[in-house]
Amino acid sequence: MKNSPIIVFADLITAYGHGLDRCWNGFMARRRPFSAITRFPSAGFEGAVAATVPDFMYDSTSSLAEHLLRKIAATTIELPTDAELFLATTVGEINLLEQEILLHKTEKCAPTCSSLLDKAKAIFGKKRASLISAACASGNMALARAAAKIQNGGIEYAIVAGCDIVSEFVFSGFASLGAIDLNGARPYDRDRAGLTLGEAAAVIALASEDAARRDGLPRLARLGGWGISCDAVHITAPMSDGLQLAAAIRHAMAAAGISPPEIGGVIGHGTGTVYNDSMEINALNSVFNEDAKPLFSTKGGVGHTLGAAGVVQAAVAVRAIQEMLLPPQTGLREPMPGTERMVSGQTQSRLIAPKILSLNAGFGGINAVLLIEDCA
């Protein structure tokens, strides 16, 4: 894609800890940092686990998301103050609303995503900030919108921050939909039974080609293309044949001027729910036919980090391109039918080429796909 932006910085805080090294090493070691929930009473969700950030306490009066953003902002690359901040989140400071209700506070909370946006703008010290909320596709959507703005010359730099937390609000909600695997998510597994909720703050900094070169910024990778679509079928269930996700994949590749054989691997949405993973495989099969690509989901390790997921995946894609491999699939025991040549729970997969598709699929049927490639 002409004028496609350069990824000049990537960082994340997940259940593996702070930093891409910790996260990558956790994946490579096939370690599942899931633990019993102690953050809120979980008697109704017997034995449930979540992927929470270590040593991150649930303070009843402050915003967990704000804490996470402060922590990651402290190590984020310095960019000019006119760099625009794009915040991807689904529920923002939802624990403040929980406390309002549980403690019967009379003072009403502000909308939880916008209030986090105001804080994020100050935390990152930026003049302009936008909130993008598109369910669990928020991360990829925010990256795509930031990239588009750089590409059309509207801005030179963008910081895309994704942040969501493990909260009683979201946990109980997913549990009510029967979407949680009490024993921990196993994406793309034959016996997968649901997702594990995770939390993360992740940052990707983008710059125009000119700005990156002029300012001598690291050229980690390129956001070569993106595709966005909506199933428009059901408010929670994905389109079973993956038709619209496949359309978004094709659009991302076409935008980057890349054909299916040139794709090196896929970081899938891979929540571990029966329907999501099945839909994704159908979409991938319809695009790649017999040309099976190496496939990996971050959610077997860091859990489903909701609005942060796409930004987490982009950071992992940067490292995967540097290493030219995808980690073994965390949590996988036996691949679901049709994925035997795509995923492995035991061995890492060599990338066929330094070009990775990163997929997000959210409630309401929102699909957002990124094509991340080396800067060559």
Place this chain on the structure above:
Amino acid sequence: MKTINRQTSFKLSLRGMALVNSRQALMMNSGRSFESEDGIAGIYREIASSKIIPRMRLDNFRRAGEKARLAMLGSLLAFADAGSPFADNTAVIGWGGEESVSENRAYFTDYAVNGRLLGRGQLFIGTLPSTPLCEAAICLNLHGPVFYFQSDCGLDSVLAEAESLLSAKPAGQALLLGISCGALLALLLEPAGDVHDFSQSPQTDDMPRIYHHMEKEWRKKYTAPFSDKGGPP
């Protein structure tokens, strides 16, 4: 009130516009209006009987929350106002600053008062800012980008987002749905031309004020016989 730098010119054509609240629905180009004492469902029945929108089964309409109902009805009316068929790749962008805070509060209060053992899925699915937008996309079978957007610059920044989406052609039309205080402003936009000049509106970062301003414009233009108590409730 925030002071913002106005950008009044966009490469966008405003094809259709609708205003909806719990008592009335107004179409800006055609000048049509609909009223009901039965809330949004009643307004929908009035509109359906007028045959200005295609016959469709709105099963989702009956189960949806208030914001989703507003979004579906406003989207239908914006297309009807434009006289346009639903374009498959239409983008749906939400704004207005209210997100889903009332739905969030309703879900978690219900969960808390019932012992914090299990949430109610029906309430949970309405807790995302993007849910009403997706309900509109499902209702109209729209497959373009769908997301909720919020920035410092109110409507101008949403228009800029729409302009960017349409210029890059991932979408053929953009439907902007501003929802706040129980009222909805739906704008159906296409590339080229100049969008309606909102510069006379009091504050473009304030959706209810824009709604009220547009309602007054509608009255001036069409002087239709509806209640003088118009505007967001």
